[in-house]
Amino acid sequence: MPFSPNSLTAPFTLGAQIEARGTHPELAQRVAVRQGDRAWTYSELRNESVRTAHFLQSRLGRQGGQGAPHVAMVLENHLELLSLYGGCGYAGATLFGVNTGLRGDVLAGVLNQSEARVVVVDERFLPEIERVRDRLEFAKPEDILVLRTSDEHDLDGRDFRECLSQEVAKPDEALAAPEAQVTPETNLMVIYTSGTTGLPKGINNNHFKLLAIGMGVGRNLGLGVDDVGYACMPLFHSNAMFLGFQPAFFAGGTLAMRERFSASQFVPDVLRYGVTYWNYVGEPVHYILGAIDKQFGGDEARILAEVAGHADNRLRYALGNGASPPDIDRFTEWLGLEDMLELYGSTEAAISTFRRIGDPRGSVGEVSDPAVQILDEQGRECPPAELDADGKIVNYAEAVGEICRVAPDTSLFQGYYKNENANSSKYRDGVYHSGDLGHMLLHEGRRYLYFDGRTDDWIRKDGENFSAAQVARLVQEHPDVMLAAAYGVPCAVSDELVMVALKLRPGAAFDPAEFFRFCEGQVEHGSMDRKWFPDFVRVVEEFEYTQTQKVLVRYLKQQHFDRRRLPEAPLYFRTRGDDRYRDFDAAAFAALQRQFEAAERGDLLDR
Numbered sequence: 001m002p003f004s005p006n007s008l009t010a011p012f013t014l015g016a017q018i019e020a021r022g023t024h025p026e027l028a029q030r031v032a033v034r035q036g037d038r039a040w041t042y043s044e045l046r047n048e049s050v051r052t053a054h055f056l057q058s059r060l061g062r063q064g065g066q067g068a069p070h071v072a073m074v075l076e077n078h079l080e081l082l083s084l085y086g087g088c089g090y091a092g093a094t095l096f097g098v099n100t101g102l103r104g105d106v107l108a109g110v111l112n113q114s115e116a117r118v119v120v121v122d123e124r125f126l127p128e129i130e131r132v133r134d135r136l137e138f139a140k141p142e143d144i145l146v147l148r149t150s151d152e153h154d155l156d157g158r159d160f161r162e163c164l165s166q167e168v169a170k171p172d173e174a175l176a177a178p179e180a181q182v183t184p185e186t187n188l189m190v191i192y193t194s195g196t197t198g199l200p201k202g203i204n205n206n207h208f209k210l211l212a213i214g215m216g217v218g219r220n221l222g223l224g225v226d227d228v229g230y231a232c233m234p235l236f237h238s239n240a241m242f243l244g245f246q247p248a249f250f251a252g253g254t255l256a257m258r259e260r261f262s263a264s265q266f267v268p269d270v271l272r273y274g275v276t277y278w279n280y281v282g283e284p285v286h287y288i289l290g291a292i293d294k295q296f297g298g299d300e301a302r303i304l305a306e307v308a309g310h311a312d313n314r315l316r317y318a319l320g321n322g323a324s325p326p327d328i329d330r331f332t333e334w335l336g337l338e339d340m341l342e343l344y345g346s347t348e349a350a351i352s353t354f355r356r357i358g359d360p361r362g363s364v365g366e367v368s369d370p371a372v373q374i375l376d377e378q379g380r381e382c383p384p385a386e387l388d389a390d391g392k393i394v395n396y397a398e399a400v401g402e403i404c405r406v407a408p409d410t411s412l413f414q415g416y417y418k419n420e421n422a423n424s425s426k427y428r429d430g431v432y433h434s435g436d437l438g439h440m441l442l443h444e445g446r447r448y449l450y451f452d453g454r455t456d457d458w459i460r461k462d463g464e465n466f467s468a469a470q471v472a473r474l475v476q477e478h479p480d481v482m483l484a485a486a487y488g489v490p491c492a493v494s495d496e497l498v499m500v501a502l503k504l505r506p507g508a509a510f511d512p513a514e515f516f517r518f519c520e521g522q523v524e525h526g527s528m529d530r531k532w533f534p535d536f537v538r539v540v541e542e543f544e545y546t547q548t549q550k551v552l553v554r555y556l557k558q559q560h561f562d563r564r565r566l567p568e569a570p571l572y573f574r575t576r577g578d579d580r581y582r583d584f585d586a587a588a589f590a591a592l593q594r595q596f597e598a599a600e601r602g603d604l605l606d607r
Helices: 014-022 042-062 079-091 104-114 123-135 160-167 207-221 238-251 266-273 282-295 300-308 325-335 420-426 468-475 512-525 553-559 586-598 602-606
Strands: 031-035 038-041 070-074 094-097 118-122 144-147 187-193 201-206 228-231 254-257 277-281 317-321 339-344 372-375 401-406 431-443 446-454 458-461 464-467 481-490 496-504 536-540 571-573
Touching (some): 031 079, 042 079, 079 094, 123 144, 144 160, 201 207, 207 317, 238 277, 317 325, 464 468, 468 512
Parallel strands (some): 277 317, 496 536
Antiparallel strands (some): 401 431, 536 571
16 A cells, blocks of 8 residues: 555654554655665665664663663764664664764763763764763763774774674664663653753753654655655754654655765755755855856856756755845755745744745744744833835834743743753743744734844854854963953854954954964864854953943944944954955955845844
């Protein structure tokens, strides 16, 4: 009988759903996942997940059975990442998706907080794990297993694939599913975002939440068994897991994967795999357009003929967040899409919207939940935006506030892992606080949401939220920096860029090349993620402070890099490919202004 997810009677747990698909007479031999020249059918995904589940149970049991069945991964996108995910689903274990950009103390801190007793690491990141191995409190050296992706290291019995074969079964053997107590409420995956202080925050995601999101997105897109998703965003992050794998899995379709994002390989992959939908974050959209423009020398007629009109192009939808309206227009036309669907949401999933065809330009979709409101600093609901004849907001200060949900429940948000302070901060007095700024626009009697950035404690770049305080702390390790503040500033093509303001020690002078090298060192050898690398630098003689002696970031963020407001301030910037910071003078600001106007985001510079 033809496969239909609506016909399945399996329990709503990942293992049971994999089992139902992997043994379904019509679906079992269809391809579930691809990576390069490798592919697994649903039957093979089932067998690899079961084999991994037995392995995890054996390893965790061999360690004495004490402690929670926690497993951590530090992996790029590989087939084995999904069998590890599926194995945890079968075994009732919790998988911790560790960001591959973490370094040093932050990496060790996340692994220790997870209490993971088995860690699977991509060979590419093995040196980073080795640097902190002596600081790990729960994972023994022999249980730090390596997914071989090169021949650079002697793995000394820790090759993940070899351990599976030697300790459980060969890849082509089909084992019975292991016994385990698993319910839809079992915590399946902890996905990390960043806290305002300290370590990144882990967000709990049970079986029900992950499967329900896949079901919702899959139905909204009308996906079926012939659809192919494309994951070049990391699967340890919610964007690719929520919008990439889970919808394809729900529909019985295929997920094609690339280990990491490549702008130049996007179109070849889309054509090679027959991709029908893609999950994105803002800036990669811009990079892909740039790669296409470069390849075809700006010849739009050729682009439309050889990309949009290519015989192998099956791409219909892109869904994600952070792309500018002009980029959405160009991407839709150049790739021949039916639609590009901007949405709003976070890993917490307490609030979400989904833009549909015909929704107002620039919005992230209709808000159908009456509990979702825009609140000002006093907790009062903000009025909807009022527009002038040119479409600009005339009551910006009154209309923009924090996106909140006022309700006795937190929807799909299931709390932060081992972080009660964060839980009570996120949901307090009956209000879920997103930490996002936004405004509502009434259109034909419906409320539409517009995203306006993060609050002062957060920065959102490339679709990922992270802590401004963490960036400031790392920058402040520079020997000439007495005090630093970090904040998000407007970006012409996506969410935000990173800006830092520095107060130097007496007698110190800012060296643009040396400070760039310092930040590069923090990325390569410290705890700084590549996305945290400051895009703009401002040097101040003194900060303004609150009554409690905290740096007043609000005014720094409002002034950002605006040369009209800061005509004499020492400002520096970098762009992709630079190896040092450069003076951000009036000419550089004027050039950037033109980019914002071309992207229809010029108003961001004036707010």
